[in-house]
Amino acid sequence: MKNFFVGLLILACYNAIAQDDYYNIVSYTDEGAKAPNTHYIGEAWLSRLLQEDNELPYNVVKATFKANSTLDWHKHSTLQVLIVVDGIGYYQEKGKAPYKMKSGDIITCSKDTEHWHASSKESDVTYLALYSGQTPTEWTEVLTQEYYDSVAVKLSKE
Template structure:
């Protein structure tokens, strides 16, 4: 009986800190699941924070890429917003120069614009991707390691 009372006294203070299951809560701090190694080079984790549903017609995904990792060229049926929250990354739209994105940068990629984004050669990157609807990403071309390396060299000189 004494053990039960002690256990109850230990558990009761923590009951006030539990989340109410009536709310839909996702944690930004969770790394997510390791992404299958398709359409990118390197290591990536994805955490789907919000899925388009009913009145909310957009998605929010946290993506984390280890250094020297990149997505292939792709496009979306809606505009995409990328918010860099940790590290540094590269970003390029087809026909334009590649740039370096840093913590706090927010970039909008218009719908149907081919682009790619990644970590830098030396730094991991974590970003929030906001995009609309339920249509899947259209993957258009493999981004080779040689091309990625050439972008890294070019941006390092600047």
């Protein structure tokens, strides 16, 4: 019986000094949730990979836009970085020419810069969006289907 209590004491001490076995793990492969159809045309899926907190000063969201889907014009109060991990899409800042973004591109958008991003007409696009969520996205203007279509025609020739 004495050996039992000694063993129990050793096990209790081990548990007291052992690392917490809880891991905060999310899967990159999770498609996420379908975004409510607000401020975009088409179909979008969002997966919050990392949430801003006291130790991490930004969010990381995986966004997948199905082919022929686009966000409205918007801006952020902080820098935003888009890391395109799959597919082809479009990106444009107000007053500049649209850009065909593709897998491997890293796009940095300065704070308070009005812009939009989307999938291409023929291809889904998946990107990681890094940004601070302290202030909500400011939606500035609807991006019409006609304008998106004109960008698609222009960029398909490049």
